[in-house]
Amino acid sequence: MxxxxxxxxxxxxxxxxxxxxxxxxxxxxxxxxxxxxxxxxxxxxxxxxxxxxxxxxxxxxxxxxxxxxxxxxNTRVRDLSVSLGDNDDFNDWLCSNTEFRAAVPAAIPGFRQIFVxxxxxxxxxxxxxxxxxxxxxxxxxxxxxxxxxxxxxxxxxxxxxxxxxxxxxxxxxxxxxxxxxLPDAAETEEAASPVRAQRLVARPHTILLGSGIRVVDHLLQLRDSGYRGQITILSRHGFLPQSHTPNAADPVFPADTLPSTLPEILRFIRSACREAEEGGRSWQSVMNGLRKHARSLWRGLPAHQKRQFNRHLRAIYDSHRNRLPEAIYARLQSELAGGNTLLRRGVVVRRGFGGVFFRPAGSPSEEIVHAERVLDCRCRGxxxxxxxxxxxxxxxxxxxxxxxxxxxxxxxxxxxxxxxxxxxxxxxxxxxxxxxxxxxxxxxxxxxxxxxxxxxxxxxxxxxxxxx
Ligand SMILES: Cc1cc2nc3c(=O)[nH]c(=O)nc-3n(C[C@H](O)[C@H](O)[C@H](O)COP(=O)(O)OP(=O)(O)OC[C@H]3O[C@@H](n4cnc5c(N)ncnc54)[C@H](O)[C@@H]3O)c2cc1C
The missing domain is CATH 3.50.50.60 (FAD/NAD(P)-binding domain)
Structure with a gap:
């Protein structure tokens, strides 16, 4: 240079x-x-x-x-090539990396299907x-x-x-x-020095705001670093990421006659998923196929339907397109089943000292959720x-x-x-x-x-x- x-x-x-x-x-x-x-x-x-x-x-x-x-x-090696037209570029790079090959013995015939x-x-x-x-x-x-x-x-x-x-x-x-x-200075600071309000919480309690991959990332990192306290995930819609299939789901989407309004598109996708599953394929392959048509479907929607999608459906869409590797999804489910991690749906009205003001879904009133630490993992646009x-x-x-x-x-x-x-x-x-x-x-x-x-x-x- x-x-x-x-x-x-x-x-x-x-x-x-x-x-x-x-x-x-x-x-x-x-x-x-x-x-x-x-x-x-x-x-x-x-x-x-x-x-x-x-x-x-x-x-x-x-x-x-x-x-x-x-x-x-959360994307397989085969979809992470930075060389246009050569989908195997990342796989080839991994195969030529002696250290990686030694650490991941299941290298034959290659690493295309794995997550790194x-x-x-x-x-x-x-x-x-x-x-x-x-x-x-x-x-x-x-x-x-x-x-x-x-x-x-x-x-x-x-x-x-x-x-x-x-x-x-x-x-x-x-x-x-x-x-x-640019990274938000307040956010960086918050992650580095959590708000302490230990007198208000009976036992260690961390709140994670959001429901996307970042939430799962933070949750598992906390557990991996030995945190045993309670974790509460507060999310407006409550849709956590879904799971990938064990092997790559090849895209399938019946695109002969594409619908043009939001309700039709929804019906179309639901029925495509049903048919795929009946035919031994997965809904994940339909979502992978949908991505190839997402731009033309989106372009064809009138503005008010785009707004509707954003308000009511984007969270579901994101939870189905940004999927977790199976093993990570299983860890997430076992975290939730264990009771030490709780998912609550509702609106975070504002942050307060030592917690957040939260309005649970379906409730007219706010409550205070106390925690020693609040981490904002929402995916900002x-x-x-x-x-x-x-x-x-x-x-x-x-x-x-x-x-x-x-x-x-x-x-x-x-x-x-x-x-x-x-x-x-x-x-x-x-x-x-x-x-x-x-x-x-x-x-x-x-x-x-x-x-x-x-x-x-x-x-x-x-x-x-x-x-x-
Ligand atoms: C946690 C996480 C996991 C993801 N995992 C996957 C995955 O598995 N598979 C996948 O396909 N996608 C994944 N994505 C999505 C995808 O990788 C990101 O959308 C993509 O990396 C976006 O990169 P970017 O460079 O556009 O944006 P950013 O990563 O936001 O980088 C933008 C850069 O621009 C700089 N910048 C901003 N403003 C200015 C300015 N005014 N002047 C100079 N510099 C500026 C910032 O400092 C920053 O370094 C993931 C995203 C996240 C956040």
Whole structure:
């Protein structure tokens, strides 16, 4: 990696409009790293790439953060390749890893069906990034450890990024890969130093807020670290993740005539699941098949039905698509059956000293649930109220999607505007596009999108650089 010299002013930046295209990737989580790999593999002429993220680790991000590195990913190896068109890439990498092969003897004929810890996946992504970089002597990559706070159009079609460095150069292409945003300082603090209110609780008690994979992650980590106190999971809908099948469930979905309204879609999915189970398949294979049609089904729904889905059905959908490996699901069930972990459905009205104010489902009144520690494990969507996104919205470089879940984007993440046009040179890869592209928070979808952006950058802006 070559660290470039820094410029000292906007006019200096203007002077740096060079023949070599400059790309900026904002965010170095999974989406940002995959985007960098995709650019290095698809744009075959020289370029300068700048990666921004205050997170010090290069392969950071929420899903791969090292603090929880040993937890198991909930996707099989076969669906975690970062090499487009080569679904076996991660499996091959594991097979060539002597240490891993020694630790996991059931390696024959390969690791495609298994689930691995995040740490290993993170190593794989980072190694593929390093390999892609060392194969390109003709490019420069600069890693910047600061958040980007605003993006502006400048000098025609170029972009100026505002960060702690007042002298960023102008960029031809900017890719936002900010995912769920910057980690919340309060949240980090809370995890590090739990609220103590021991006088109010008869025995150690921890509250987990939420019901997704993060809750299960935290619950099992607490138990693994020796915590024997009571754990209460407080969730609005109460749908915990379902189980994967023992072997991969190949996608099946009867897609000849797809329904177009929410009630029809629900009936259709229910009957597809029933038929699959009657035919010896699983509902999981229907959910895997549904993912391939989710975008067109979602696009076809009127806004009020999208809202209905979000309010009433998203939690069920998430619990069926983000599934747990069987062994982890069994542990979760035995935790709940043991009575030391309780799932309660209802609304957390507010946090209080030493607990939370909670309104149980079906009850008009609130109660206080005391606990020595409250951990917020709710899956936040992308943060829309950041300075960075505000700068884009203010300048008309992006607009929120219909439900304001993220930015309105097309398939490859280009922001869509009111008049139906898209913004040239700007992309939002990964969860920022969740309101427009269902499942764009999952690894296979992020990989496809990143390569589509790479191809587009190669073809559209630099036609002679098309991948060979
Ligand atoms: C706990 C967990 C487990 C998961 N397990 C799986 C799984 O098994 N299979 C699967 O397919 N998917 C899984 N996912 C989902 C998927 O991996 C994530 O959606 C994906 O990793 C999103 O990555 P990201 O880089 O877009 O976002 P993030 O992980 O949120 O990373 C965004 C990065 O951008 C940086 N950033 C934010 N704002 C700025 C700014 N203004 N300037 C500079 N940098 C900024 C942040 O610091 C962060 O490092 C999981 C997700 C989580 C949270």
């Amino acid at each position: 070559t660290v470039q010299g820094l410029f000292s002013s906007k006019s200096a930046a203007a002077a740096q409009i060079s023949a070599i295209p400059r790309f900026a990737v904002v965010g170095r989580g999974f989406s940002g790293m995959t985007m960098a790999i995709a650019l290095m593999k698809t744009v075959r002429t020289p370029f300068h790439l700048q990666l921004f993220d205050p997170n010090s680790s290069v392969s950071g991000g929420q899903a791969l953060s090292s603090a929880r590195a040993l937890t198991i990913l 810890p995040k740490e290993i996946f993170s190593d794989y992504v980072y190694q593929r990034f390093s390999e892609a970089l060392s194969a390109r002597q003709d490019i420069t990559v600069q890693v910047c450890h600061e958040p980007v706070v605003a993006i502006r159009r400048s000098h025609g079609n170029r972009f100026l990024l505002e960060s702690a460095n007042p002298a960023n150069p102008l960029f031809d292409t900017v890719i936002l890969a900010t995912g769920y945003g 992308p943060q829309m109220n950041t300075r960075l996104l505000a700068s884009l919205l203010d300048q008309g470089l992006a607009m929120p999607d219909e439900l304001s879940l993220g930015l309105a984007v097309d398939q490859r993440g280009q922001p869509c505007l009111e008049d139906g046009s898209v913004v040239d040179g700007l992309f939002a890869v990964g969860p920022l596009g969740l309101g427009s592209l269902p499942d764009i928070d999952l690894v296979p979808e992020i990989v496809s999108q990143a390569y589509a952006v790479g191809e587009h950058v190669a073809e559209r802006f630099y036609p002679r650089s098309k991948a060979v």
